Amino acid sequence: DVKVTQSSRYLVKRTGEKVFLECVQDMDHENMFWYRQDPGLGLRLIYFSYDVKMKEKGDIPEGYSVSREKKERFSLILESASTNQTSMYLCASRSGTEAFFGQGTRLTVV
Amino acid sequence: DQQVKQNSPSLSVQEGRISILNCDYTNSMFDYFLWYKKYPAEGPTFLISISSIKDKNEDGRFTVFLNKSAKHLSLHIVPSQPGDSAVYFCAASTYSGSARQLTFGSGTQLTVLP
Numbered sequence: 755d756v757k758v759t760q761s762s763r764y765l766v767k768r769t770g771e772k773v774f775l776e777c778v779q780d781m782d783h784e785n786m787f788w789y790r791q792d793p794g795l796g797l798r799l800i801y802f803s804y805d806v807k808m809k810e811k812g813d814i815p816e817g818y819s820v821s822r823e824k825k826e827r828f829s830l831i832l833e834s835a836s837t838n839q840t841s842m843y844l845c846a847s848r849s850g851t852e853a854f855f856g857q858g859t860r861l862t863v864v
Numbered sequence: 865d866q867q868v869k870q871n872s873p874s875l876s877v878q879e880g881r882i883s884i885l886n887c888d889y890t891n892s893m894f895d896y897f898l899w900y901k902k903y904p905a906e907g908p909t910f911l912i913s914i915s916s917i918k919d920k921n922e923d924g925r926f927t928v929f930l931n932k933s934a935k936h937l938s939l940h941i942v943p944s945q946p947g948d949s950a951v952y953f954c955a956a957s958t959y960s961g962s963a964r965q966l967t968f969g970s971g972t973q974l975t976v977l978p
Contacts, residue, residue: 758907785963794873796953796970797908804963812965844907851896851957853966855907 757781760845760856767863773832775859777845784849786828787812788820791842791858803828835863867891868956870969878977883941885972887954890935894956898966899928899939902951911952912939944976 761776779786785804789797789812799812803822817839821829828847832839840863846853869888877883885899895916900908914921914928914937921928927940941948954969 763905787966789968794970796868796870797955797968799965799967802963802965810963846907848964848966851913851964852898852910853955855900855909857907858905860905 758845758847758854758856760843760859762859763857765859765861767832767835767861769836769863771832771835771863773835773861773863775830775832775843775845775861777828777830777847777856778826779828779845779847779854780826781847781849781854782825783847783854784825785847786822787846787848787853788818788828788830789844789846790814791844797844800830835861837863839863866970867894868954868967868969870952870954870972872972873970874973874975876975876977877944879946880943883939883944883948883974883976885939885941885952885954885974887937887939887969888935889937889956891956891958891967892935893958894967896957897928897930897937898955898957899926900953900955900968902953902971908953941974944974946976946978949974949976 787802788800801820819831843859845856898913899911902908951971955966
């Protein structure tokens with residue numbers, strides 16, 4: 755059974771904090787993705803990685819960075835959290851056309 | 865500019881009837897389409913997909929139709945069940961840069977009434 759695990763289900767952080775969201779997959783997939791989900795906007799791609807140490811910007815990369823040091827782990831970093839980054843964050847991994855998602859991290863920035 | 869659009873944010877259907885969820889896209893380079901289902905506080909789960917070389921794919925109660933000339937796809941659920949109540953996302957796929965990417969619509973909240 756495929757598995758994508760995000761380290762936290764719920765997080766509350768203060769404005770200006772550096773925030774790390776971790777994602778691990780056990781399927782040996784090359785491609786990993788970070789999305790955010792907001793009401794009325796669907797899932798928007800922040801960053802993706804197609805190989806270890808490789809990364810590419812998605813549609814809304816501003817205010818975020820990523821790290822892929824190992825194939826199974828893809829981290830999303832909020833360098834200085836802001837209230838407009840309050841959202842549901844979803845990690846996905848993919849081989850072929852179907853993506854498998856983690857359970858999501860609900861981040862609230864206060 | 866949204867390349868994948870789901871114009872109905874919500875849909876209510878009676879149990880046992882058909883649910884039809886619609887999706888439009890603008891990028892003619894999309895060659896694979898998927899539907900995902902999402903319950904609150906969970907990640908999306910894959911439901912059904914269709915390649916651009918087909919116009920229909922069926923899996924149990926779920927059927928996806930693709931009209932390439934109209935750049936339109938739809939998901940039919942027959943018969944609808946209360947457990948089908950969820951947000952449904954349409955997604956379209958093509959190669960962009962170094963990897964195949966998925967572009968999602970904004971989602972449709974389906975409520976199946978008992």
